[in-house]
Amino acid sequence: MSNLSTEPYKGVRDFYPQDLSAQKYVFDVWRRVAESFGYVEYAASVLEPSELYRAKSGEEIVTEQTYTFIDRGDRDVTLRPEMTPTVARMVAGARQALPSPVRWYSIPNLFRYERPQRGRLREHWQLNVDAFGIKGLEAELELIEMAYRIMTAFGIKQSQFTIKVNSRFAFDAHFKAQGLDADQIKRVAKLIDRKKKIDDFDAKLAEIKPGLDGNVPEPVIIKELIERLSSRGVENVSYDPEVMRGFDYYTDVVFEVFDNHPDNNRSLFGGGRYDGLTGLFGVPDVPAAGFGMGDVTILDALATYGLVPEYRSTADVHLCVTDASAFEDASKLAAELRGQGVAVSVDYTGRKVGDQIKYAERLAIPHVVVVGPDELSSGQFKVKTLASREEKASSRTALAKTILG
Amino acid sequence: MSNLSTEPYKGVRDFYPQDLSAQKYVFDVWRRVAESFGYVEYAASVLEPSELYRAKSGEEIVTEQTYTFIDRGDRDVTLRPEMTPTVARMVAGARQALPSPVRWYSIPNLFRYERPQRGRLREHWQLNVDAFGIKGLEAELELIEMAYRIMTAFGIKQSQFTIKVNSRFAFDAHFKAQGLDADQIKRVAKLIDRKKKIDDFDAKLAEIKPGLDGNVPEPVIIKELIERLSSRGVENVSYDPEVMRGFDYYTDVVFEVFDNHPDNNRSLFGGGRYDGLTGLFGVPDVPAAGFGMGDVTILDALATYGLVPEYRSTADVHLCVTDASAFEDASKLAAELRGQGVAVSVDYTGRKVGDQIKYAERLAIPHVVVVGPDELSSGQFKVKTLASREEKASSRTALAKTILG
Numbered sequence: 146m147s148n149l150s151t152e153p154y155k156g157v158r159d160f161y162p163q164d165l166s167a168q169k170y171v172f173d174v175w176r177r178v179a180e181s182f183g184y185v186e187y188a189a190s191v192l193e194p195s196e197l198y199r200a201k202s203g204e205e206i207v208t209e210q211t212y213t214f215i216d217r218g219d220r221d222v223t224l225r226p227e228m229t230p231t232v233a234r235m236v237a238g239a240r241q242a243l244p245s246p247v248r249w250y251s252i253p254n255l256f257r258y259e260r261p262q263r264g265r266l267r268e269h270w271q272l273n274v275d276a277f278g279i280k281g282l283e284a285e286l287e288l289i290e291m292a293y294r295i296m297t298a299f300g301i302k303q304s305q306f307t308i309k310v311n312s313r314f315a316f317d318a319h320f321k322a323q324g325l326d327a328d329q330i331k332r333v334a335k336l337i338d339r340k341k342k343i344d345d346f347d348a349k350l351a352e353i354k355p356g357l358d359g360n361v362p363e364p365v366i367i368k369e370l371i372e373r374l375s376s377r378g379v380e381n382v383s384y385d386p387e388v389m390r391g392f393d394y395y396t397d398v399v400f401e402v403f404d405n406h407p408d409n410n411r412s413l414f415g416g417g418r419y420d421g422l423t424g425l426f427g428v429p430d431v432p433a434a435g436f437g438m439g440d441v442t443i444l445d446a447l448a449t450y451g452l453v454p455e456y457r458s459t460a461d462v463h464l465c466v467t468d469a470s471a472f473e474d475a476s477k478l479a480a481e482l483r484g485q486g487v488a489v490s491v492d493y494t495g496r497k498v499g500d501q502i503k504y505a506e507r508l509a510i511p512h513v514v515v516v517g518p519d520e521l522s523s524g525q526f527k528v529k530t531l532a533s534r535e536e537k538a539s540s541r542t543a544l545a546k547t548i549l550g
Numbered sequence: 551m552s553n554l555s556t557e558p559y560k561g562v563r564d565f566y567p568q569d570l571s572a573q574k575y576v577f578d579v580w581r582r583v584a585e586s587f588g589y590v591e592y593a594a595s596v597l598e599p600s601e602l603y604r605a606k607s608g609e610e611i612v613t614e615q616t617y618t619f620i621d622r623g624d625r626d627v628t629l630r631p632e633m634t635p636t637v638a639r640m641v642a643g644a645r646q647a648l649p650s651p652v653r654w655y656s657i658p659n660l661f662r663y664e665r666p667q668r669g670r671l672r673e674h675w676q677l678n679v680d681a682f683g684i685k686g687l688e689a690e691l692e693l694i695e696m697a698y699r700i701m702t703a704f705g706i707k708q709s710q711f712t713i714k715v716n717s718r719f720a721f722d723a724h725f726k727a728q729g730l731d732a733d734q735i736k737r738v739a740k741l742i743d744r745k746k747k748i749d750d751f752d753a754k755l756a757e758i759k760p761g762l763d764g765n766v767p768e769p770v771i772i773k774e775l776i777e778r779l780s781s782r783g784v785e786n787v788s789y790d791p792e793v794m795r796g797f798d799y800y801t802d803v804v805f806e807v808f809d810n811h812p813d814n815n816r817s818l819f820g821g822g823r824y825d826g827l828t829g830l831f832g833v834p835d836v837p838a839a840g841f842g843m844g845d846v847t848i849l850d851a852l853a854t855y856g857l858v859p860e861y862r863s864t865a866d867v868h869l870c871v872t873d874a875s876a877f878e879d880a881s882k883l884a885a886e887l888r889g890q891g892v893a894v895s896v897d898y899t900g901r902k903v904g905d906q907i908k909y910a911e912r913l914a915i916p917h918v919v920v921v922g923p924d925e926l927s928s929g930q931f932k933v934k935t936l937a938s939r940e941e942k943a944s945s946r947t948a949l950a951k952t953i954l955g
Contacts, residue, residue: 148832149601151643154627157595159640162654165593181888183865183895183915188570190562190673191596191659196554214619217663222559235564238556244912248895249567254596258622268595283877283898290881294888377881427553460588472688476695476782483586483699490588490653493688507649510588 156267163456168270170454171440171447172252175272178295179250182287184274187249189231191256195221197230212256224256228273228437229422236277237426245431246278266441274416275435277423282366284434285398286373288416292402292436293379299443300452306413307403309385310371313417314397315364316386320357329353338389361386370398388415396420400436409449414438456509462528462548463505464491465498467517475516478541485545506531512548561664561672568861573675575859576845576852577657580677583700584655587692589679592654594636596661600626602635617661629661633678633842634827641682642831650836651683671846679821680840682828687771689839690803691778693821697807697841698784704848705857711818712808714790715776718822719802720769721791725762734758743794766791775803793820801825803839814854819843861914866893867933867953868910870903872922880921883946890950911936917953 153159160168176186195213212224225231228251236247251273258267274291276284289308296306313334320330332353340346350359363384371382390399399417404410416436424430447453462482466475472493479489490510492501498515505513513529520526524541528548539547558564565573581591600618617629630636633656641652656678663672679696681689694713701711718739725735737758745751755764768789776787795804804822809815821841828836852858867887871880877898884894895915897906903920910918918934925931929946933953944952 149639149830150599151639151831153595153639154597154599155623155625157597159595159643160593161640161644162590162592165591168593169591180864180893182884183863183868183893185567185864185913186570186574187567188565188573190558190564192559192562192661192673194555194559212621216617218560220560234554234556234558235566238564239566244909246899256597268597279898281898286881287896290885373878376878377885425554426556458588459585459590463588473778473781476691479587480695480782488585488588491692493684493686494651504649508590 158266158268162458166456167444167453168440171443172270172272174295174298175250175252175438178291178298179272179274181294182248182291184248184250184291187232187235187251188253189225189228189235189251191224191254192222193225193231195223197234198223198226210258212258225253226255226257228253228255228271229275229419229435232273232275232435233422233433234426236431237423237428240423240428240431246276246284248276250274270440272438273435274437275433277431277433279434280432282370282373282398284432285370285400285418286377288434288436289370289374289382289400290377290379292400292414292416292438293374293381295438296402299447301446301450303381305405305450306381307405308374308379308382308400309388309403310367310382310398310400311384311386311388312364312366312398313389313395315366316361319361323354323357325354325357333357333359334389337387340387366398390415390417394419398434404446404449406446406449409446413442413446458508458510459488460490460508460510461488462490462512462514463501463508463510464489465501465505465513465515466492466495467498467515469495471517471521474521478516478521478544481541482545482548487545487548502529502531514544514548563671563673567863571861572849572858573845576848577675577677579700579703580655580657580843583696583703584677584679586699587653587696589653589655589696592637592640592656593658594630594633594640594656596629596659597627598630598636600628602639603628603631615663617663630658631660631662633658633660633676634680634824634840637678637680637840638827638838639831641836642828642833645828645833645836651681651689653681655679675845677843678840679842680838682836682838684839685837687775687778687803689837690775690805690823691782693839693841694775694779694787694805695782695784697805697819697821697843698779698786700843701807704852706851706855708786710810710855711786712810713779713784713787713805714793714808715772715787715803715805716790716793717769717771717803718794718800720771721766724766728759728762730759730762738762738764739794742792745792771803795820795822799824805841809851809854811851811854814851818847818851863913863915864893865895865913865915867895867917867919868906868913868915869894869896870906870910870918870920871897871900872903872920874900876922876926879926883921883926883949886946887950887953892950892953907934907936919949919953 211226214222216222252270254268254270256268274288317330320333336349350357367384374382388399388401395417397418401415402413404413418434420432421430422433464475464479466472475491479491482489502513511531514526526539526544528537528539537547616631619627621627657675659673659675661673679693722735725738741754755762772789779787793804793806800822802823806820807818809818823839825837826835827838869880869884871877880896884896887894907918916936919931931944931949933942933944942952
């Protein structure tokens with residue numbers, strides 16, 4: 146039999162401890178900021194009935210861009226490509242029991258069947274934050290402030306990113322007032338969404354209706370949004386009539402966070418108001434707003450800014466044991482330290498102490514303590530900090546404290 | 551169009567905040583104890599090439615009990631049913647770069663295509679702990695001690711569970727010495743694995759070979775294991791020649807943690823030594839030992855013991871805002887508190903303060919603070935703790951400290 150490949154499945158990632166540590170850092174920041182706004186975490190399975198996506202996005206997306214298959218019970222199943230249908234399903238399902246408003250967040254993995262490319266793998270994780278039951282601008286204000294606080298919690302400065310806001314409702318109204326029907330408005334939206342990528346924008350606009358005024362003046366709701374965000378210290382917000390965020394999804398305010406860095410000048414994430422989704426489940430429409438933020442995109446941005454924290458093992462100390470006769474006593478010492486909150490690995494290889502220290506260095510464990518018959522009988526140990534090469538003497542009873550600093 | 555169902559896919563769970571909170575508690579204990587032993591976390595995608603499972607378990611398991619499908623690029627893909635093949639793949643793939651030994655853990659979700667029943671859903675999460683590169687008993691000692699510490703970290707007492715240990719190697723040797731070949735030994739192992747479920751055990755044993763001595767005496771390695779665990783304070787370990795843990799997988803020491811509770815008297819989880827898996831990837835065999843522990847099983851056990859912590863929101867305080875004129879100032883106060891580490895939700899509904907307090911109670915947010923023109927102008931607030939109905943007066947500057955206690 147030929148050997149098995151050690152490669153993961155195409156387009157997905159293996160997370161070795163260093164990789165996972167960077168991702169966990171991102172998740173930790175997401176959790177901390179989302180929870181600081183009173184949002185609580187929920188989750189669901191990656192498997193969903195396929196009909197959940199057909200309803201919203203049309204047959205095409207389910208079959209072309211998703212992982213969809215038939216299970217042995219003839220059920221049509223999809224690996225979720227996005228979280229919003231799931232959260233709408235859960236809110237609709239428990240609406241009697243859920244006090245309003247609902248402030249929820251989740252960090253699901255999402256699957257899309259597409260050619261792997263930078264920032265667009267087949268599987269990625271995404272922070273999803275949603276507020277259900279808040280009709281007014283308060284939801285948008287809170288969510289955009291949260292998006293801002295997430296960026297600054299990562300160490301990105303206000304001058305390094307821009308929050309662009311638009312109103313889909315005002316956009317529709319502007320073109321309706323010029324006599325366009327719903328289908329024509331959709332075509333204009335598509336055109337504006339692609340404006341930067343096409344040369345003959347004006348000609349294409351005139352094709353929809355000659356003499357059309359394509360410049361949507363800044364809506365009142367956007368003025369108020371920008372003003373109130375500014376009074377909360379969020380001052381890098383500006384009106385951008387070209388921010389569309391998809392076509393059928395959003396109903397009013399939409400926003401996008403742009404990276405101003407010359408090497409990474411692009412949209413990082415966004416969201417907006419999407420009233421009406423819960424109606425698909427036969428329950429009254431619940432006002433809703435939210436945003437999604439992917440792990441790959443933000444990790445790319447953090448790398449550009451040099452803001453990914455250096456890897457450090459979750460172990461605090463490696464006990465370098467001089468010979469096998471000390472294994473049991475070293476294990477007992479380790480148990481003692483663990484009881485005092487120290488994360489301890491013990492070296493049972495019997496190799497040279499120098500090699501045991503090198504091992505700890507390669508694993509990025511910050512401290513080592515040599516444990517041999519001398520240290521065990523005297524009760525005197527030395528804690529070596531590997532980064533600084535500093536050594537501190539310590540009694541057995543003070544050891545945990547010396548290690549944890 | 552008929553309404554969409556709000557039910558999740560068959561055999562998987564929705565995690566509403568209370569459900570997720572219980573699961574996160576389990577994960578937190580798992581992480582804390584695994585890391586206290588110097589194990590670091592890794593992860594991988596739930597999608598794996600199907601060949602990974604064919605190699606180890608034989609065609610039957612891949613097609614009958616797993617979620618397997620063909621992707622649009624004609625790749626045969628499986629939703630991982632277990633983590634061990636993945637971790638062996640990753641260790642084999644990076645063996646040049648990985649200092650030995652490797653102490654890793656992960657908390658993957660796993661899929662099995664089977665009839666949903668108590669404790670056996672189609673998707674569950676499992677702590678997987680593995681040590682690669684440790685030949686001797688030190689790995690088993692460390693892993694069994696860790697399993698023990700996980701149980702006690704959950705608040706389960708030593709008298710409430712038993713750790714049963716066996717040696718597959720000694721088992722094989724016992725029957726080899728009686729002239730059995732590999733195939734006959736496998737049949738005996740299967741028989742003993744089912745011993746409690748069958749009536750005519752002795753007759754069935756004699757069928758394999760008449761006069762067979764089915765009683766495997768306690769192996770030396772097990773005596774040493776039990777003794778050394780006892781000297782580390784792990785005293786509920788006993789030899790059980792009936793612990794088999796599957797058939798082709800393990801090579802020597804195996805263990806199982808049994809719940810002694812009369813209402814839940816069963817195996818909770820287990821593991822053992824499985825040298826040889828990395829060989830499938832064309833690299834030299836690496837000694838390996840590990841265990842896996844499922845979330846559903848341990849949550850059932852914790853429920854039996856009344857050890858699932860009561861749900862509490864991650865929000866620390868709900869600001870009850872008396873009227874819309876105070877919304878902006880309440881938002882600023884919230885930002886101030888968040889800057890001091892308080893998780894704050896703000897009530898923008900404009901409903902009666904009593905209803906805002908009821909909302910906080912239903913969400914299990916521990917504190918409320920009423921914010922209105924009076925409080926804002928005087929700078930004097932009252933922090934109400936909902937469980938005790940206690941009220942504490944506080945200045946604006948001391949508010950964060952008063953809330954966090």
